[in-house]
Amino acid sequence: MLRVVGTSTRRGWLASVATLLTLAAQVAEAQFNVVIREGSEAAVPVAIVPFGWQGTGTPAFDFAGVVSADLASSGRFAPVATRDMVSRPTQASQVNFQDWRLLDASYLVIGTLAPDSAPDTFTATFQLFNVTSGQPMTGFRLQAARTDLRKAAHRISDMVFKEITGIEGVFSTQIAYVSEERLRDGTRQFRLIVSDADGENANKVAESTQPLLSPSWSPDARRLAYVSFEGGVSGVYIQTLRTGTRERVSQRAGVNSSPAFSPDGRSLALVLSRDTGNLDIHSLDLSTQVLRQLTTDAAIDTEPSWSADGRSIYFNSDRAGGPQIYRVGTEAGQRAERITFDCVYCARPRVSPDGKYVALVNGENNRYRIAVWNVQQRRLELLTPDGRLDESPSFAPNGAQIIYATRENGKGILASVSTDGRFKTQIASVAGDVREPVWGPFPRP
Amino acid sequence: MRSSLLVLATALTLTLTACNRGNTVPEDTGANTGADGGLATEGAGGGGGVQVSPLEAERQARLAELMRQLVVYFDYDQAEILPEFNALLQAHGQYLAQNPNTQVRLEGHTDERGSREYNIGLGERRAQAVRRVLMLQGVAATQLTTVSYGEERPAQTGSDEESWRLNRRVELVYR
Numbered sequence: 220m221l222r223v224v225g226t227s228t229r230r231g232w233l234a235s236v237a238t239l240l241t242l243a244a245q246v247a248e249a250q251f252n253v254v255i256r257e258g259s260e261a262a263v264p265v266a267i268v269p270f271g272w273q274g275t276g277t278p279a280f281d282f283a284g285v286v287s288a289d290l291a292s293s294g295r296f297a298p299v300a301t302r303d304m305v306s307r308p309t310q311a312s313q314v315n316f317q318d319w320r321l322l323d324a325s326y327l328v329i330g331t332l333a334p335d336s337a338p339d340t341f342t343a344t345f346q347l348f349n350v351t352s353g354q355p356m357t358g359f360r361l362q363a364a365r366t367d368l369r370k371a372a373h374r375i376s377d378m379v380f381k382e383i384t385g386i387e388g389v390f391s392t393q394i395a396y397v398s399e400e401r402l403r404d405g406t407r408q409f410r411l412i413v414s415d416a417d418g419e420n421a422n423k424v425a426e427s428t429q430p431l432l433s434p435s436w437s438p439d440a441r442r443l444a445y446v447s448f449e450g451g452v453s454g455v456y457i458q459t460l461r462t463g464t465r466e467r468v469s470q471r472a473g474v475n476s477s478p479a480f481s482p483d484g485r486s487l488a489l490v491l492s493r494d495t496g497n498l499d500i501h502s503l504d505l506s507t508q509v510l511r512q513l514t515t516d517a518a519i520d521t522e523p524s525w526s527a528d529g530r531s532i533y534f535n536s537d538r539a540g541g542p543q544i545y546r547v548g549t550e551a552g553q554r555a556e557r558i559t560f561d562c563v564y565c566a567r568p569r570v571s572p573d574g575k576y577v578a579l580v581n582g583e584n585n586r587y588r589i590a591v592w593n594v595q596q597r598r599l600e601l602l603t604p605d606g607r608l609d610e611s612p613s614f615a616p617n618g619a620q621i622i623y624a625t626r627e628n629g630k631g632i633l634a635s636v637s638t639d640g641r642f643k644t645q646i647a648s649v650a651g652d653v654r655e656p657v658w659g660p661f662p663r664p
Numbered sequence: 665m666r667s668s669l670l671v672l673a674t675a676l677t678l679t680l681t682a683c684n685r686g687n688t689v690p691e692d693t694g695a696n697t698g699a700d701g702g703l704a705t706e707g708a709g710g711g712g713g714v715q716v717s718p719l720e721a722e723r724q725a726r727l728a729e730l731m732r733q734l735v736v737y738f739d740y741d742q743a744e745i746l747p748e749f750n751a752l753l754q755a756h757g758q759y760l761a762q763n764p765n766t767q768v769r770l771e772g773h774t775d776e777r778g779s780r781e782y783n784i785g786l787g788e789r790r791a792q793a794v795r796r797v798l799m800l801q802g803v804a805a806t807q808l809t810t811v812s813y814g815e816e817r818p819a820q821t822g823s824d825e826e827s828w829r830l831n832r833r834v835e836l837v838y839r
Binding site for chain 1: 823
């Protein structure tokens with residue numbers, strides 16, 4: 220249970236947020252902790268003061284800690300260290316803006332946390348101020364059960380982020396990724412994990428000694444499609460997260476790979492080689508099981524990504540010699556159109572939610588880096604110029620941030636970059652190799 | 665002379681039978697090792713300085729050696745069969761054509777560079793290239809299955825040229 224109530228300032232809406240999906244019968248495993256190791260010089264300093272605790276004993280939850288970590292993870296904000304704060308106001312009347320101007324903080328968040336009369340229920344309030352003008356910007360009251368306090372903190376992060384940047388926050392979303400662990404006896408353990416966007420609440424969705432890859436979210440965030448090599452053959456599966464029930468949707472001869480849900484959730488694009496050994500993009504109607512072949516070229520056609528309107532699919536094909544991005548209409552019998560020309564190796568396209576960009580892997584001179592293709596300007600923009608083995612870019616649902624996989628010291632780690640390339644963060648994993656991060660959609664109320 | 669040939673032939677048969685029983689790597693029967701195979705010196709004893717060795721036995725030994733090689737390597741982003749693997753594939757092709765009940769699974773792999781799904785495609789293309797060469801030797805389509813693991817099951821875990829070279833491969837797995 221989490222309730223959000225507008226307070227003091229210009230908005231006064233009341234919203235109730237249904238409990239996010241929880242993964243039934245799964246053991247939570249702390250697969251990685253997010254550690255921001257590389258901030259950006261362009262990051263805006265923001266002060267999140269520890270919330271005033273109005274109960275007894277230790278505070279029920281560290282709101283300021285979670286909100287700070289959230290804002291830092293976007294790369295756009297640099298939270299002021301708590302130890303540098305000369306005052307710790309918890310109410311508007313206690314704020315001395317000069318204290319914060321001296322710390323170069325552009326924005327200030329203060330708040331309180333108090334137990335409710337109902338057991339294990341709490342009320343948090345927060346207020347956001349513009350330090351330069353000394354004016355309040357927004358403020359809300361949130362009610363939440365103890366188990367939903369982290370969720371409430373993410374909601375505060377979303378509201379603060381939106382108020383300052385004008386962009387929807389993605390701190391209440393989830394990500395899926397694949398981890399691989401080598402056990403002492405040499406066997407390998409592949410796991411498909413779903414966690415909150417900050418890496419917390421990691422839940423194992425599937426586990427296998429054979430490779431798992433290419434997770435894809437359904438648009439309602441309730442299901443994941445993925446590839447499993449269980450039994451020594453490739454198959455495409457769809458698993459319902461809440462129940463763990465899963466369905467094998469394709470295990471035809473040859474390659475069964477690269478699933479991608481259509482924006483309406485009714486179809487699944489996938490890549491099949493069938494009897495010919497030649498990979499082509501197909502679209503499977505999930506209710507009728509009718510399979511339509513969308514490409515027929517003798518080249519490798521793979522990595523489909525739907526446009527937001529569902530009318531076209533971007534994909535990777537090496538029909539011109541090396542991997543390049545193409546687009547094909549999803550109506551029957553359409554011809555594919557080549558999109559990228561000026562890259563040596565452009566693979567793994569992912570269309571942004573607004574359709575303006577295609578994130579991809581750009582390979583050149585033995586370096587693989589994340590780039591975006593600007594669809595209108597027909598221009599490639601390199602986002603990770605220092606990268607060497609970057610792969611698997613995935614847009615956040617707000618379109619402003621891209622999470623991707625890279626390698627560091629022989630280990631797979633995750634990183635993110637803003638779509639304009641200005642803000643970068645690295646996400647350090649604690650154990651094992653992690654890769655193929657896929658950002659889930661906004662939670663539905 | 666005759667008997668040693670017989671031993672060799674038996675050893676070779678044993679090797680190939682071992683394949684049939686599903687071993688990934690045929691057992692080392694010693695048929696073609698320098699230790700006790702001793703092919704090159706076979707028959708040299710009584711010849712008075714003239715070395716005489718049976719060509720058929722040499723051919724069989726060479727064949728057995730090739731049959732023990734179960735990996736074909738590839739250049740970066742390529743699925744062309746390199747000339748140095750022609751003899752290997754010819755040996756396996758002939759053997760499979762002569763043993764139509766034997767099945768082989770062709771597992772295609774790539775190095776870690778580039779995108780994972782494209783590498784699934786590249787691994788499949790490599791497995792298909794090997795499949796085509798084997799079928800040209802008269803191997804039936806029903807004897808061959810392909811699977812591509814892309815970069816998901818590397819033979820070497822390093823991120824260097826040598827690891828990458830050893831990971832760009834098709835493995836022949838006898839069933």
